[in-house]
Amino acid sequence: MSEVDLGSLNAAIGRAVARHRVRSGLTQEQLGQELGLRDEAISRLERGVVMPSVAKLVELADIFDCNVADLMTEGSSRSSDQAKHLGQLLGKLNGDDRTMVLELVERLTGRLTRR
Known part of the structure; x- marks a missing residue:
């Protein structure tokens, strides 16, 4: 994948995490506590600055009661x-x-x- 593609994927996953977090009624701080991360890390994830690890994607899917694939495809351009x-x-x-x-x-x- 090119850097542009990775950047788009990061942004898409970040938007999906943010939507699920809001739907779940969680603040960035609360989500960070559940994941063992600071709220600044959640902010960077939601803005697409960083890509969550596969393990974190699984944790996020458990928290949001969705599939990992949902987090990866909701913002996809495909x-x-x-x-x-x-x-x-x-x-x-x-x-x-x-x-x-x-x-x-x-x-x-x-x-x-x-x-």
Whole structure:
């Protein structure tokens, strides 16, 4: 992987960690305590300055009750990863809400592809 790719991966994982932390109602300090890290380390991780080790990714997934792969793919620019993430988000909705979101996505993609 090139440095640009690693930087993008760091940033994507950082954004995913931040989203999961906020959803979990944790502060950076609280997450740091659970991981045995200082809140400054959590801030650097969330900003994509540092890449968490595989062991830390596993710990994060346990804390957030998600898969390690979720932390790595939520912010991915690969369309297959994005589709998987959308599928997970849609799976949380009832049938009517899912239909509404799909209709919105179809309209948006139609409009954007005509540009």
